[in-house]
Amino acid sequence: MITVITEEVLEAAREMNRRDILRAEHKHNIENDSAEPFDVDDDEIWAKYKSIQGLKGAEGQPLKVGGSHYSYGPYPRNRRILADVALAAGWSVEKARILERRCVNRNAKHMSSPPNVMVDLSDPNQPKMKNGRPLTFQNVSWSFLRNYIELEMKEMDPTKLSIVKAAVLDLYETNSKTGKKNIPVYPPGTKRRSDDTIPVSDDDIKRAQEELDKRERYIKASRMQFLDRKSYVPPDKVKARIKAFLQSSNMSEEEFQKAIDVTESEFEMFMKEKKKQPLLESKVFHNAPPFISEQKGEQPARKRKRSIEILDDA
Structure with missing residues (x-):
């Protein structure tokens, strides 16, 4: 070649x-x-x-x-x-x-x-x-x-x-x-990974990784919405479940955010956001429902297998 x-x-x-x-x-x-x-x-x-x-x-x-x-x-x-x-x-x-x-x-x-x-x-x-x-x-x-x-x-x-x-x-x-x-161009004192191979800072790499993660989360949510509808919970219902859980439990917002591995800004952004894609990309949307179900002792819903009927040729 x-x-x-x-x-x-x-x-x-x-x-x-x-x-x-x-x-x-x-x-x-x-x-x-x-x-x-x-x-x-x-x-x-x-x-x-x-x-x-x-x-x-x-x-x-x-x-x-x-x-x-x-x-x-x-x-x-x-x-x-x-x-x-x-x-x-x-x-x-x-x-x-x-x-x-x-x-x-x-x-x-x-x-x-x-x-x-x-x-x-x-x-x-x-x-x-x-x-x-x-x-x-x-x-x-x-x-x-x-x-x-x-x-x-x-x-x-x-x-x-x-x-x-x-x-x-x-x-x-x-x-x-x-x-x-x-x-x-960085402020004075900012270090690049390398001047000849990786001309960016660690913060740029972290931001790039977060963009990739957001895209993967969106793809996962979209597939769930269309291919596994029984497991899909719309963002509005996720918000409602979070509010109800916080009211009924002794857990503070700060403790809840830490438990589902999101920052305060990520949590607030999800609760205020209206557009569909940012909601489906959010870590809150993906991490909160399983955590709430686990705290309530609920079992995750199993996928229902379609029955296959075998018809005789006779």
């Missing part, structure tokens, strides 16, 4: 991350009496690494995409994104290539779905586009790539998804073909 990720690509991405942090903080990195300016552009960095080749045309000449000889395809951002994912997750080049191959195959299947057949899937290791050129990681648009990376990381390394989300996926501009990455 034609790959866009190598050890030199990882090193170039490290250098770009260091430069972007310097650029964001408006300062120079002085080491060994040599200053590294933060206004070096991507092309200059890519060009330093001789093994990183650009996309070739029909006659073997380097293609210019967005004015760059070193962009290696229509989306010069993608190569650095893959490198950033590998750096943030602590992966080797070999593991990054597994993610690369999975994303390319997912995109090929999406593009080849009827009625618009755009990709030749005869070679599963390297699908080809209509013009005969190989479909590579560089050809995947950002709108799809972001979803592909999250889906594949859930299988490959789910414990690193929040780090990759905070340090990579949340920092790139939407629909930007230039690969612009917006490094956060």
